[in-house]
Amino acid sequence: MADTRMLRFVDLPRDMPEKRPPSLRRADFGEIYGEFARDKAAEQAGRCSQCGVPYCQTHCPLHNNIPDWLRLTAEGRLREAYEVAQSTNTFPEICGRICPQDRLCEGNCVIEQAGHGTVTIGSVEKYVTDMAWDEGWVAPITNGGERPESVGIIGAGPGGLAAADMLRRAGVQVTVYDRHDRAGGLMTYGIPGFKLEKDVVMKRVHQLEDGGVTFRLNCDVGTDISYHEIRAAHDAVLIATGVYTSRALQAPGVGAGGVVRALDYLTASNRKSFGDDVPAFDSGELDAAGKRVVVIGGGDTAMDCVRTAVRQGAASVTCLYRRDRANMPGSQREVANAEEEGVAFVWLSAPRGFVGDPVSGVMVSRMRLGQPDATGRQVPEIIEGADYIEDADMVVKALGFEPEDLPQLWGVEGLEVTRWGTVLADFRTHQTNLPGVYACGDIQRGASLVVWAIRDGREAAQAMLAQFAARQAIAAE
Numbered sequence: 478m479a480d481t482r483m484l485r486f487v488d489l490p491r492d493m494p495e496k497r498p499p500s501l502r503r504a505d506f507g508e509i510y511g512e513f514a515r516d517k518a519a520e521q522a523g524r525c526s527q528c529g530v531p532y533c534q535t536h537c538p539l540h541n542n543i544p545d546w547l548r549l550t551a552e553g554r555l556r557e558a559y560e561v562a563q564s565t566n567t568f569p570e571i572c573g574r575i576c577p578q579d580r581l582c583e584g585n586c587v588i589e590q591a592g593h594g595t596v597t598i599g600s601v602e603k604y605v606t607d608m609a610w611d612e613g614w615v616a617p618i619t620n621g622g623e624r625p626e627s628v629g630i631i632g633a634g635p636g637g638l639a640a641a642d643m644l645r646r647a648g649v650q651v652t653v654y655d656r657h658d659r660a661g662g663l664m665t666y667g668i669p670g671f672k673l674e675k676d677v678v679m680k681r682v683h684q685l686e687d688g689g690v691t692f693r694l695n696c697d698v699g700t701d702i703s704y705h706e707i708r709a710a711h712d713a714v715l716i717a718t719g720v721y722t723s724r725a726l727q728a729p730g731v732g733a734g735g736v737v738r739a740l741d742y743l744t745a746s747n748r749k750s751f752g753d754d755v756p757a758f759d760s761g762e763l764d765a766a767g768k769r770v771v772v773i774g775g776g777d778t779a780m781d782c783v784r785t786a787v788r789q790g791a792a793s794v795t796c797l798y799r800r801d802r803a804n805m806p807g808s809q810r811e812v813a814n815a816e817e818e819g820v821a822f823v824w825l826s827a828p829r830g831f832v833g834d835p836v837s838g839v840m841v842s843r844m845r846l847g848q849p850d851a852t853g854r855q856v857p858e859i860i861e862g863a864d865y866i867e868d869a870d871m872v873v874k875a876l877g878f879e880p881e882d883l884p885q886l887w888g889v890e891g892l893e894v895t896r897w898g899t900v901l902a903d904f905r906t907h908q909t910n911l912p913g914v915y916a917c918g919d920i921q922r923g924a925s926l927v928v929w930a931i932r933d934g935r936e937a938a939q940a941m942l943a944q945f946a947a948r949q950a951i952a953a954e
């Protein structure tokens with residue numbers, strides 16, 4: 478069936494009355510992720526056909542044993558279901574909330590493929606792990622004896638924390654360095670609280686602290702401490718710094734007041750939810766309340782920005798994306814959620830410039846998809862003479878992130894990087910070309926997902942443990 482909203486916003490002249498987005502719905506957002514009660518979990522889990530060809534498991538980056546914990550949940554054996562879920566995943570309740578399941582496990586469920594709607598795997602994973610926390614089944618981090626080796630982890634995001642967890646359980650001395658005042662990386666300051674509640678992340682951070690992981694927060698490596706000091710202090714170092722350079726937008730007027738970066742906007746919103754003093758939010762600069770907000774970009778970060786703006790009480794929220802709906806990088810589920818909340822999408826549109834300072838509008842070029850480029854993707858082309866102005870009091874640039882130039886920033890001679898600037902490391906052991914130096918998560922693979930960072934962190938920890946064991950064996954000979 479044709480998407481009437483899309484047709485309305487793409488095809489009608491911009492001065493028609495229909496151009497305004499539908500009024501924004503701010504009522505009860507709890508309903509979107511709703512309460513997932515015991516009966517519902519058992520019912521969903523019971524829908525798993527135990528098909529014997531678990532594509533769900535193959536397409537989960539952690540290869541979680543999904544059929545087994547679904548069966549245990551269906552049988553009411555929730556504690557055992559949790560034990561199986563946590564055996565392959567360091568943060569199952571987090572993945573259950575924020576994995577794009579439609580592209581991973583659930584998208585490959587054979588029941589979904591057969592047209593009967595997927596088993597809601599992520600919700601069951603979240604449910605059993607939340608229950609485990611409530612019931613006290615989540616065991617503290619302990620080990621069978623302390624080891625002499627120490628590891629320095631730079632970056633307290635999911636990659637760094639997953640490695641820290643595994644190393645501490647093996648008795649290794651672990652120090653995590655992070656420039657933020659709280660651990661969690663993008664789980665804490667990027668992903669909005671309506672998708673991932675902050676107390677869920679903090680519970681894991683406290684578990685690691687209680688398990689003996691040392692956190693050195695407010696510690697910017699390269700400024701407050703040098704990389705070389707960290708390298709000298711530890712037997713091995715894991716670089717898990719993520720990617721933080723916002724992709725630039727070149728257009729006249731881009732420096733105007735009211736044109737802000739996505740991560741600044743989301744971080745301010747997340748800080749407010751912690752109760753922090755955030756002057757740029759309190760002054761209105763990073764607060765969308767009452768404003769006509771335009772978000773530029775078509776990825777998941779853009780979706781988080783539009784949905785945050787709705788929750789802050791924006792007067793209207795419009796998303797500009799230069800390709801069409803079918804070609805946008807963000808999750809279709811997130812787009813559907815945003816549309817449901819009243820966000821207007823203008824597909825095939827790109828900013829040509831900005832009007833006013835502070836900004837009062839975006840000059841928008843209409844686009845069409847031209848010939849495919851070398852990657853096979855159709856290249857967006859400007860339709861000349863079809864420009865219009867989209868009114869805006871606040872514009873959020875959400876065009877994606879690139880890695881910082883770590884070798885230069887930290888003065889690490891010889892650390893090899895790829896042509897995209899990510900740290901070059903083996904994809905199984907995560908070892909870089911420098912002895913004892915490992916990399917994981919977004920800084921190795923480019924902007925990716927929490928679940929991939931967790932997998933990388935676990936693999937890097939395993940590789941380090943294997944190295945330590947080998948060294949010990951040689952020393953004992």
Ligand SMILES: Cc1cc2nc3c(=O)[nH]c(=O)nc-3n(C[C@H](O)[C@H](O)[C@H](O)COP(=O)(O)OP(=O)(O)OC[C@H]3O[C@@H](n4cnc5c(N)ncnc54)[C@H](O)[C@@H]3O)c2cc1C
Pocket residue numbers: 575576577631632633634635636637654655656657660661662663664667668669672696697698699717718719720743777778781917918919920924925926927928930
């Ligand atoms: C807005 C947004 C929404 C997202 N939503 C989702 C989602 O819904 N689901 C999903 O799976 N993924 C999502 N992602 C992607 C996901 O958050 C990342 O892939 C994941 O967090 C990467 O983990 P990481 O450990 O590699 O890095 P990060 O989480 O980025 O953590 C890196 C840490 O390193 C620290 N650091 C960096 N440089 C230094 C330095 N020089 N000194 C000290 N510390 C440093 C940073 O402060 C940070 O805490 C989202 C990303 C963004 C930006």
Ligand code: SF4
Pocket residue numbers: 536537538539540541543566572573576578581582583598599602928
């Ligand atoms: S970790 Fe993510 S992909 Fe794997 S089962 Fe859980 S929700 Fe699905």
